[in-house]
Amino acid sequence: MTATGQALSYLDQQMPGETGEKARSRLVAILMRREVQLLVALLLMSGIVDVLRPQFLSSSNISFMLAGSVVIMVVATGQTMVIITRGIDLSVAPMLGIAAIAIGFPAQNHNLNIFVALVLVILIGIALGVGNGLLVTVAGIPPIIATLATLSVYGGLQFVFTSGLTVISLPHDYIAVGLEDIVPGIPWLLLIGVGIVIVAELFLKFTPWGRAIYAVGNNADAAYRAGIPVRRTLFMTYIICGLLSGIGGFVYLCYIGSASSTTGTDTNVNLISIAATLIGGTSLLGGRGRPIGAALGAVFLSVADTAIVVLRILPIWEPAGVGVLILLAVVTDRQSGPATRRALRTRHHAEVAA
Amino acid sequence: MSANPGGTVSAGTPVDLSANRRGRASIDQVWVWVLVVLLGLELLYFSLTSTGFWGGGSGMLSASSEFLDVSVMALGLALVIFAGEIDLSIGAMASLSGIVMAQLWHVEGLNIWLATLITLVMAAGLGALNGFIITKFGIGSLLVTLATQFIFSSVATAVSGESPPYGFPKAFLTITGTGSIGPIPADLIIFAVLALFIGLLVSRTRYGRSLVLVGHNRPAARYSGVNVSRTLIWAFIGSAVFAAIAGIMIAGVYNAVRDDVGIPLLLPSVTIVVLGGVDIFGGKGRISGVIIASIIIGYVSVGLLDGGSTPLTVTMVQGIVLIVGLIIKISLDRRGGVAFRDALARFFARQHLGKATVSSDV
Numbered sequence: 206m207t208a209t210g211q212a213l214s215y216l217d218q219q220m221p222g223e224t225g226e227k228a229r230s231r232l233v234a235i236l237m238r239r240e241v242q243l244l245v246a247l248l249l250m251s252g253i254v255d256v257l258r259p260q261f262l263s264s265s266n267i268s269f270m271l272a273g274s275v276v277i278m279v280v281a282t283g284q285t286m287v288i289i290t291r292g293i294d295l296s297v298a299p300m301l302g303i304a305a306i307a308i309g310f311p312a313q314n315h316n317l318n319i320f321v322a323l324v325l326v327i328l329i330g331i332a333l334g335v336g337n338g339l340l341v342t343v344a345g346i347p348p349i350i351a352t353l354a355t356l357s358v359y360g361g362l363q364f365v366f367t368s369g370l371t372v373i374s375l376p377h378d379y380i381a382v383g384l385e386d387i388v389p390g391i392p393w394l395l396l397i398g399v400g401i402v403i404v405a406e407l408f409l410k411f412t413p414w415g416r417a418i419y420a421v422g423n424n425a426d427a428a429y430r431a432g433i434p435v436r437r438t439l440f441m442t443y444i445i446c447g448l449l450s451g452i453g454g455f456v457y458l459c460y461i462g463s464a465s466s467t468t469g470t471d472t473n474v475n476l477i478s479i480a481a482t483l484i485g486g487t488s489l490l491g492g493r494g495r496p497i498g499a500a501l502g503a504v505f506l507s508v509a510d511t512a513i514v515v516l517r518i519l520p521i522w523e524p525a526g527v528g529v530l531i532l533l534a535v536v537t538d539r540q541s542g543p544a545t546r547r548a549l550r551t552r553h554h555a556e557v558a559a
Numbered sequence: 560m561s562a563n564p565g566g567t568v569s570a571g572t573p574v575d576l577s578a579n580r581r582g583r584a585s586i587d588q589v590w591v592w593v594l595v596v597l598l599g600l601e602l603l604y605f606s607l608t609s610t611g612f613w614g615g616g617s618g619m620l621s622a623s624s625e626f627l628d629v630s631v632m633a634l635g636l637a638l639v640i641f642a643g644e645i646d647l648s649i650g651a652m653a654s655l656s657g658i659v660m661a662q663l664w665h666v667e668g669l670n671i672w673l674a675t676l677i678t679l680v681m682a683a684g685l686g687a688l689n690g691f692i693i694t695k696f697g698i699g700s701l702l703v704t705l706a707t708q709f710i711f712s713s714v715a716t717a718v719s720g721e722s723p724p725y726g727f728p729k730a731f732l733t734i735t736g737t738g739s740i741g742p743i744p745a746d747l748i749i750f751a752v753l754a755l756f757i758g759l760l761v762s763r764t765r766y767g768r769s770l771v772l773v774g775h776n777r778p779a780a781r782y783s784g785v786n787v788s789r790t791l792i793w794a795f796i797g798s799a800v801f802a803a804i805a806g807i808m809i810a811g812v813y814n815a816v817r818d819d820v821g822i823p824l825l826l827p828s829v830t831i832v833v834l835g836g837v838d839i840f841g842g843k844g845r846i847s848g849v850i851i852a853s854i855i856i857g858y859v860s861v862g863l864l865d866g867g868s869t870p871l872t873v874t875m876v877q878g879i880v881l882i883v884g885l886i887i888k889i890s891l892d893r894r895g896g897v898a899f900r901d902a903l904a905r906f907f908a909r910q911h912l913g914k915a916t917v918s919s920d921v
Contacts, residue, residue: 293701346885347839349645349701353829354881361875466871476705489699521716528709535698 239486242537243501247508254512261515264390271391272383274500274507275398276301276457280474281481281499282405283449286442288482289409289422291491292341292348294443295475297450299359300333302469304454306363309372309464312379319378326451333359334447338440360470367466375462383459394456398500401449405496418442423492480527481506484534506530586891587845590836593887594851601855605862612865617742619858622865624736624746624812626857628653628805629824630850631750633831634757635801637849638794640832641761643774643841644700646798648689649828651711653806653821656682658719660807661816665724671731679803685711686799690792700795708822715818725815736811746808753801758846770794774841830877831856834884856880 235241255261280297287294304326311317317325333355340351386392409415417438420428429435453474458464485502487494506527513523606613613619632649639646656678663674689707693700732738738745761767769785770793781787805824810816835852837844859880860873868876 340882344882344886345889346882350829350833350839350881350885353826354878354885357826357830357874357878358882361871361878364869364871364875476709479705483702489702519717522713524709525713528706528713531702531706531709532692532698535702536696 239498239534240495240501243485243498243505247501247505250505250512251508254516258515261512266511267390268386268392270507270511271504272394272460273510274503275392275394276453276460277474277477277481277506278398278500278503279401279449279456280453280478281485281503282402282496283446283453284478284482285485285487285494285496285499286405286409286418287348287446288479288487288489289418289491289494290439290442291422291425291489292439292442293352293479293489294337294446294450295349295352296333296337296355296359297446297453297478298469298474299356299363300330300447300450300469301454301457301474302363302464302467303333303359303366304329304451305458305464305468306367306372306466308455309375309458310367310370312375312458313372316376319376319382322379323452323455326455327448328451330448330451330454331444332447333451334444337447338443341443342436342440356475363468364466369466371463371465372458373463375458379459380462383456383462394460397452397456398503401452402496402500409496414438414441419492421491477506477527480531483531486534587836587843587848589891590888591845591848591851594835594848594855597884598851598855598858601858601862605858605865609862609865612862620742620747621739621744622861623854623857624744625861626853627744627746627750628808628812629827629831630853630857631753631808632802632805632824633828633835633849633853634753634846635798635805636828637757637832637835637837637844637846638761638770638797639700640837640839641774641841641844642770642791642794643777644693644791644794645704645829645839646689646700646795647704647825648685648708648711649798649802649805650822650825651708651715652682652685652799652802653809653824654818655685655711655715655718655821656803656806657810657816657820658715658723658818661724661727661810662718662720664727671728675731675807678807679800682799682803683796686796687792689799690788690795693795694788694791708825712818712822715821719816719818723816723818727810727814732811732814734811735808736814746812749804749808753804754846754850757797758850761846766790766793771842774838774843776842826874827856827860827877830881834881836888 251262260266280301284294284297307329308317308322308325312319312322336359337348337352337355340346340355341348344351346354382393384392387396407415409418417428417433420431420433421435421438425435428438454464454469457468481502482494482499483489483502484505485494485498485500487498509526509530510523513520513526602619606619611618612622632653636646636649659681660671660674660678663669663677664671667674669677685707689700689704692698692703692707734745735749736746740748759767761770769780769790772780772783772785773787773790777787780790802821806821809820813820831853832849833839834856835844835846835849837849856877859876860870863873863876864870
């Protein structure tokens with residue numbers, strides 16, 4: 206008898222009359238979900254800080270924290286897809302920066318229409334994503350190295366495009382998108398961010414393209430043999446990541462109201478987007494992760510950021526906090542991993558038996 | 560580390576290991592020579608276009624102290640990449656080490672050499688911590704060192720305070736930064752000694768062999784009695800200590816320390832190691848390639864900055880050098896070469912596809 210067979214027969218003995226046990230294991234599986242954990246952590250943290258500094262959960266501050274998370278939310282959604290394929294994109298920061306300045310200057314000098322600007326950032330993002338995709342799929346360079354190289358190249362391009370100038374004043378409608386709330390506590394930007402996350406979730410879950418991304422990340426060889434166009438899928442993923450970084454640039458420009466040759470790189474968008482993705486439960490080993498987790502990770506980081514400020518902790522400790530959070534996220538994930546798998550296997554077996 | 564699914568799939572065919580290994584050795588050698596030629600062309604170009612670059616040879620030699628800190632960092636990083644891992648914390652480690660050394664000297668009033676020694680020991684400890692977390696919890700090194708990078712740089716900022724110390728003793732500056740023996744700057748001597756050490760370590764010692772084996776095939780390493788965890792931890796200690804040395808060299812060159820000097824050096828050092836021909840998945844490459852690549856990348860920045868380019872343009876050119884270099888290397892390299900040729904064949908003509916596939920099987 207194989208080891209798997211033994212494990213299954215062991216489960217067989219456990220099964221009869223264990224419905225309570227089953228329900229509990231399903232509950233455990235839900236509680237072990239990273240999104241749920243994050244939400245609990247988020248509420249706990251906000252609650253504690255609100256007790257210490259009562260203005261923390263005022264609607265204006267909530268709006269501020271949510272709006273502040275949208276840039277990373279959008280970029281991390283793309284980063285999540287790339288990491289699901291076992292890749293990584295280190296060039297999101299300059300892609301965001303290039304998109305921001307490419308619409309920032311026309312908007313400042315020629316009052317560029319905001320919808321044209323949105324189309325423009327999408328096209329720019331796609332073009333830059335194509336560059337990454339070509340290097341990864343056609344040239345066969347490992348993603349970490351390919352995007353490391355384009356990080357330098359795009360960063361240089363960004364500087365060349367700005368020729369050292371800075372975008373400082375924007376037309377009113379951009380600022381309005383960046384600063385105003387739909388209802389108190391819910392900023393317009395959040396609508397963009399949440400919309401993108403929902404579309405990404407649906408795309409990954411219900412389209413063949415989206416599911417191909419998971420398949421390629423899980424086992425590229427098996428996906429290839431199952432008839433999935435592996436290289437085309439990878440190519441598409443890098444394009445989507447570029448596209449979302451471009452939109453991230455749009456959001457950044459509206460929210461911050463300025464852009465320069467180091468936009469994106471100076472706020473460490475690369476590493477923070479990776480941090481949000483990993484805190485959101487996406488595995489660097491590929492095949493596992495969800496945009497909604499990354500979005501919650503982005504909100505979590507933004508709230509933690511603000512908490513550090515209102516608690517008057519020296520801001521220099523903020524990066525250290527991010528570092529500790531990443532480590533915590535991974536260590537807890539490794540503990541929850543086997544438990545979740547066990548729970549899933551039990552459920553699967555029950556379904557087979559039924 | 561992230562794998563490259565596209566490459567794996569396109570290889571498709573079973574790999575003949577013996578042929579592979581023989582081919583590989585010669586390709587590694589060829590690559591080193593390609594780099595040498597590239598370096599020669601580069602130096603020639605800058606000597607002709609940029610006035611004062613050559614300076615009768617000594618100008619060029621003394622300019623090397625502007626970039627050797629990155630080269631030293633790359634040597635340490637090469638150890639980790641040989642083992643198939645990565646260390647993103649070295650930039651922050653360089654900053655932290657410079658600051659700690661300066662503060663031990665300035666605030667605690669220690670002798671500067673003692674301060675340097677203590678700093679190196681601290682770096683070794685933090686490197687061991689990196690390695691310990693990675694091996695003990697089985698977490699990817701990309702993640703762990705990403706996290707510790709954040710932590711180290713916070714600590715560096717905290718330790719540096721409002722006005723980090725400057726104005727180190729003359730003897731210290733002479734040895735770590737500005738001094739020279741004849742036309743040869745002190746930094747170059749430090750680099751040469753360290754490069755020799757790493758080169759011998761990797762190619763001539765038992766540790767070096769097990770390090771490369773760990774990178775090449777971890778289960779095989781384990782079955783042949785190599786203590787994989789210990790090997791990895793030592794590699795991370797190495798990269799941390801070399802980063803610390805780089806941080807101290809920066810302090811010596813600029814006669815000051817800052818909490819953010821090291822972070823920008825991370826990407827160039829990864830570029831150097833990869834351009835030098837070390838496989839990012841570990842187990843393959845030569846230290847001589849890394850040494851030459853570090854000089855190539857270094858003189859790119861010196862030459863371009865001399866010619867009036869901005870630092871961001873320099874980074875861009877370094878990125879392009881990396882891409883072009885890798886595309887050449889991959890087309891030489893067997894496994895990646897199949898992917899590249901396949902793709903080219905598909906773009907150009909149908910009959911080439913068959914030919915490319917056949918030649919890849921031989």
